Amino acid sequence: MQKQIIKLSEGCPYSCAFCFNGKKDFKEYPIPKIKLNNVILHDDAFLSKENALKVIEELGAKRINDKVIYYEILQGINKKDLTQEIANALYKNRFKKIRFAWDGSYSKNNMYKVLDCIKFLTKAGYNKKSLMCYILSNYYVSLPESMFKLDSLKVKNIPVCNCRYKKNYLDPKVYPEHWTVQEIDYFKERCRWHNQLIKFDGFDSEIAKRLLHLRNTT
Numbered sequence: 001m002q003k004q005i006i007k008l009s010e011g012c013p014y015s016c017a018f019c020f021n022g023k024k025d026f027k028e029y030p031i032p033k034i035k036l037n038n039v040i041l042h043d044d045a046f047l048s049k050e051n052a053l054k055v056i057e058e059l060g061a062k063r064i065n066d067k068v069i070y071y072e073i074l075q076g077i078n079k080k081d082l083t084q085e086i087a088n089a090l091y092k093n094r095f096k097k098i099r100f101a102w103d104g105s106y107s108k109n110n111m112y113k114v115l116d117c118i119k120f121l122t123k124a125g126y127n128k129k130s131l132m133c134y135i136l137s138n139y140y141v142s143l144p145e146s147m148f149k150l151d152s153l154k155v156k157n158i159p160v161c162n163c164r165y166k167k168n169y170l171d172p173k174v175y176p177e178h179w180t181v182q183e184i185d186y187f188k189e190r191c192r193w194h195n196q197l198i199k200f201d202g203f204d205s206e207i208a209k210r211l212l213h214l215r216n217t218t
């Protein structure tokens with residue numbers, strides 16, 4: 001499927017310490033000509049646009065040969081910018097695969113921010129399994145704490161994406177920064193299991209196959 005990539009803003013006003021996108025000079029751009037029915041928004045912080053609601057509605061009203069357009073915000077949305085009104089507009093205007101992040105610690109406050117985000121999105125109409133929560137690994141939040149975050153999201157049926165921290169984002173290789181190599185690998189595997197369990201309603205046939213193999217070889 002062919003997809004058009006557009007950019008309606010650049011940088012992010014929030015400047016998280018681990019992120020290369022955060023810039024103080026947040027720039028906004030007008031909507032370019034839409035040429036395809038599937039469009040990727042390559043913004044770092046799309047919802048931080050001053051008139052985000054209006055832009056979502058303008059994008060949703062566009063048609064190509066009378067056919068609707070589907071949108072995807074590749075870098076995800078910032079929970080701080082999400083309201084029920086915005087969530088409703090995203091759903092109504094066909095923004096697919098909504099992603100958000102739980103980068104901070106495992107605290108009640110942080111968990112409730114994530115739960116609020118899920119509540120807004122599901123109330124708007126999104127299926128939980130179509131959402132995705134980024135979890136930052138290999139950073140200051142430890143592996144045990146990240147495992148608790150994973151557990152909370154499992155209870156809520158939300159798939160995850162393991163974002164491994166890198167000092168140099170241009171280097172494709174991940175180096176152990178705040179976690180060991182073993183911790184990085186373990187968490188990667190647990191995130192995969194997490195998503196399999198959610199996708200298959202609690203049963204991962206791959207794990208069952210491995211267990212059977214173990215039983216037969218020991």
Ligand code: SF4
Pocket residue numbers: 012013014015016019020021022023044045078
């Ligand atoms: S992690 Fe997200 S909110 Fe933080 S600076 Fe990067 S783009 Fe902005």
